[in-house]
Amino acid sequence: MTAVLDATSTRTLTYAEAVREALGQAMEDDERVFLLGEDVGTYGGAFGVTGDLVHRFGEERVRDTPISELGIVGAAVGAALAGMRPIVEIQFSDFTAQAMDQIVNQAAKIHFMLGGAATVPMVLRAPGGSGTGAAAQHSQSLEAWFAHVPGLKVVMPATPADAKGLLLAAIDDPNPVIVLEHKLLYKQSGPVPEVPERVRLGETAVRRTGGDLTIVATGVMVSRALEAAETLAAQGIQASVLDPRTLRPLDDRTIVDSVTATGRALLVQEAPKTGGFMGEIAARIVESSAFGHLRAPVARLCGLDVPIPYAPQLERAAVPQVEDIVREASELVKRW
Amino acid sequence: MDLTKDAAVARETLRTMWTIRRFEEAVDDLFARGLMHGTMHLSIGQEAVPAGACLALREGDYITSTHRGHGHCIARGAELDAMMAELLAKETGYCRGRGGSMHIADVATGNLGANGIVAGGVPIAAGAGLAVKLRRGEQVVVSFFGDGAVNEGAWHEGVNLAAIWDLPVVFVCENNHYGMSMSVGKAFKVQRLAERAAAYGIPGVTVDGNDPQAVHDAVSDAVHRARAGQGPTLVEAVTYRWKGHSKSDKNLYRTREEIESWREQDPIARFERAVAGTLSEVDIAACRDEARERVREAIRTANAAPDASADSLTDAVYARSDR
Ligand SMILES: Cc1ncc(C[n+]2csc(CCOP(=O)(O)OP(=O)(O)O)c2C)c(N)n1
Ligand SMILES: [Mg+2]
Numbered sequence: 040m041t042a043v044l045d046a047t048s049t050r051t052l053t054y055a056e057a058v059r060e061a062l063g064q065a066m067e068d069d070e071r072v073f074l075l076g077e078d079v080g081t082y083g084g085a086f087g088v089t090g091d092l093v094h095r096f097g098e099e100r101v102r103d104t105p106i107s108e109l110g111i112v113g114a115a116v117g118a119a120l121a122g123m124r125p126i127v128e129i130q131f132s133d134f135t136a137q138a139m140d141q142i143v144n145q146a147a148k149i150h151f152m153l154g155g156a157a158t159v160p161m162v163l164r165a166p167g168g169s170g171t172g173a174a175a176q177h178s179q180s181l182e183a184w185f186a187h188v189p190g191l192k193v194v195m196p197a198t199p200a201d202a203k204g205l206l207l208a209a210i211d212d213p214n215p216v217i218v219l220e221h222k223l224l225y226k227q228s229g230p231v232p233e234v235p236e237r238v239r240l241g242e243t244a245v246r247r248t249g250g251d252l253t254i255v256a257t258g259v260m261v262s263r264a265l266e267a268a269e270t271l272a273a274q275g276i277q278a279s280v281l282d283p284r285t286l287r288p289l290d291d292r293t294i295v296d297s298v299t300a301t302g303r304a305l306l307v308q309e310a311p312k313t314g315g316f317m318g319e320i321a322a323r324i325v326e327s328s329a330f331g332h333l334r335a336p337v338a339r340l341c342g343l344d345v346p347i348p349y350a351p352q353l354e355r356a357a358v359p360q361v362e363d364i365v366r367e368a369s370e371l372v373k374r375w
Numbered sequence: 376m377d378l379t380k381d382a383a384v385a386r387e388t389l390r391t392m393w394t395i396r397r398f399e400e401a402v403d404d405l406f407a408r409g410l411m412h413g414t415m416h417l418s419i420g421q422e423a424v425p426a427g428a429c430l431a432l433r434e435g436d437y438i439t440s441t442h443r444g445h446g447h448c449i450a451r452g453a454e455l456d457a458m459m460a461e462l463l464a465k466e467t468g469y470c471r472g473r474g475g476s477m478h479i480a481d482v483a484t485g486n487l488g489a490n491g492i493v494a495g496g497v498p499i500a501a502g503a504g505l506a507v508k509l510r511r512g513e514q515v516v517v518s519f520f521g522d523g524a525v526n527e528g529a530w531h532e533g534v535n536l537a538a539i540w541d542l543p544v545v546f547v548c549e550n551n552h553y554g555m556s557m558s559v560g561k562a563f564k565v566q567r568l569a570e571r572a573a574a575y576g577i578p579g580v581t582v583d584g585n586d587p588q589a590v591h592d593a594v595s596d597a598v599h600r601a602r603a604g605q606g607p608t609l610v611e612a613v614t615y616r617w618k619g620h621s622k623s624d625k626n627l628y629r630t631r632e633e634i635e636s637w638r639e640q641d642p643i644a645r646f647e648r649a650v651a652g653t654l655s656e657v658d659i660a661a662c663r664d665e666a667r668e669r670v671r672e673a674i675r676t677a678n679a680a681p682d683a684s685a686d687s688l689t690d691a692v693y694a695r696s697d698r
Contacts, residue, residue: 077557081626083627092584105526106562107528108527171414173413173472175473175474176478343688345688349413349461349475349478350412356688
């Protein structure tokens with residue numbers, strides 16, 4: 040019994056509510072979909088994302104697990120191979136480290152290794168990022184780890200609408216998809232369509248258009264870049280802000296087109312610079328026809344190469360803030 | 376050792392438990408008033424475990440601790456000033472403000488670290504035990520962890536290594552009935568977590584974790600075996616966490632009555648009754664007051680200290696070579 044929804048209607052939801060709505064709609068639509076993870080049932084999830092879903096769908100489909108990340112992900116891989124559509128919640132993306140064998144050596148490769156004879160249609164959701172004072176083992180931004188593994192898809196929703204739409208697309212996908220949510224975004228609100236509308240994986244969103252430079256940002260850095268762009272506009276600098284949304288598959292075409300037009304690129308990520316995903320985007324830009332249009336070196340603004348510290352002032356200093364983006368962008372435009 | 380008959384020992388045990396209680400009550404209060412950042416896992420109600428266990432240790436011994444680690448740190452003899460300063464994000468904190476509650480450790484007292492990763496300390500404890508064994512040392516390692524940790528792969532691998540190599544490690548499980556919201560009844564098929572020891576061929580015992588004497592006796596026996604080269608033991612101490620798991624807990628998975636019934640088994644009140652023949656009312660009140668005063672003093676000292684500095688962050692990541 041699916042309720043009739045108005046296809047054009049949107050309302051304001053928080054990012055966490057948008058995720059929950061996608062999970063609920065996916066479970067209503069497809070009996071194969073089920074959730075498993077630590078404290079996803081009665082507790083409602085460590086960040087309250089699964090909320091009341093256990094009351095709507097029961098303990099069998101909203102399945103609390105012991106603290107056993109490797110087992111949880113492995114069980115999802117097995118259930119997916121055997122025809123189900125599991126969605127795993129890992130409480131903090133840092134704890135995917137415990138499950139890495141099942142993610143990297145199993146889920147990512149089984150379809151390929153078995154010559155295409157089997158698929159692993161599973162989703163792993165996990166919150167990443169700093170800003171809550173949870174320190175070094177609960178605050179990392181590990182997207183580059185996953186993006187480095189062929190066979191995984193990697194999604195980083197930056198808005199409530201994308202949190203819902205990208206998750207629905209991830210659930211439909213016949214491959215293992217890692218969805219990295221951001222804990223600072225859970226309480227942010229925005230318009231979200233009521234209908235279960237998919238946002239296709241592999242489409243960079245142009246969040247703002249401006250002719251002086253292209254800012255590419257992921258996760259919580261998208262809203263910081265947009266805020267910075269407003270300040271820059273007041274200083275007479277017009278920035279385009281692009282949100283790749285999925286790192287794998289990556290829509291680099293849209294990025295290349297934007298940089299071709301602006302001639303300047305500032306790439307912003309929360310993760311430490313070394314080995315980070317913005318290095319990949321920088322390479323895609325300089326390998327492309329945009330190279331000839333560059334008026335400035337491609338610039339990166341990233342987290343410091345440090346574990347995330349506890350003290351609030353240290354934590355703030357470890358990752359890019361709005362004022363850092365404003366400063367780097369205006370230097371890039373003024374200098375070149 | 377009888378913790379109740381000798382006045383000095385009884386006083387020390389009681390003082391340790393009160394200090395843990397008062398420290399965490401103060402931290403709870405600072406957090407509620409918005410004066411403390413991050414998150415917090417309180418061990419109020421579980422004080423008998425670190426107090427009883429650490430009395431079985433001597434200088435040079437090691438411990439590994441957990442996210443719920445303030446009690447282990449205090450029972451091992453850490454300075455309250457440096458602990459409080461860490462929580463208040465001060466430069467004078469044990470971790471210079473870089474670690475916070477989940478990483479506080481006084482390395483000088485053999486504390487190899489609180490840990491934000493469930494079961495993260497278990498294989499580390501085996502490794503410390505291996506180092507002791509390779510050096511032909513006499514130290515032991517006590518590894519504290521919760522019931523939830525016992526279902527992590529790391530736990531099984533760590534315990535097995537300690538078992539096959541006869542390492543001087545005592546595995547102390549603080550079974551407080553829940554791993555976050557998941558009850559032990561749901562997370563295990565075994566009745567007693569100590570039964571898991573059999574799978575590794577080591578002794579396992581279950582004791583009343585709200586009685587420092589029972590914890591102390593079991594851990595002392597295990598420490599004895601470990602020092603004698605007879606390998607590890609699993610000690611399960613059954614206790615209860617009064618407060619929520621962390622700051623986000625709405626306690627939806629347990630009843631008020633259950634919490635109340637465990638509050639009635641307050642390990643501190645029980646111990647005060649047990650030492651009534653050894654310590655006077657005045658003595659007991661003095662332990663309590665002293666704990667409160669020490670915690671107040673720690674807050675005053677920490678508040679006066681400089682905030683943690685962001686200047687040297689990138690220098691702090693790698694140790695400098697001394698060669
Ligand atoms: C590997 C890992 N998984 C999950 C968590 C999140 N988490 C922190 S404490 C905790 C519960 C731990 O339960 P238990 O071991 O019984 O210790 P207690 O909190 O009861 O002291 C969970 C799930 C974590 N920190 N690390
Ligand atoms: Mg527990």
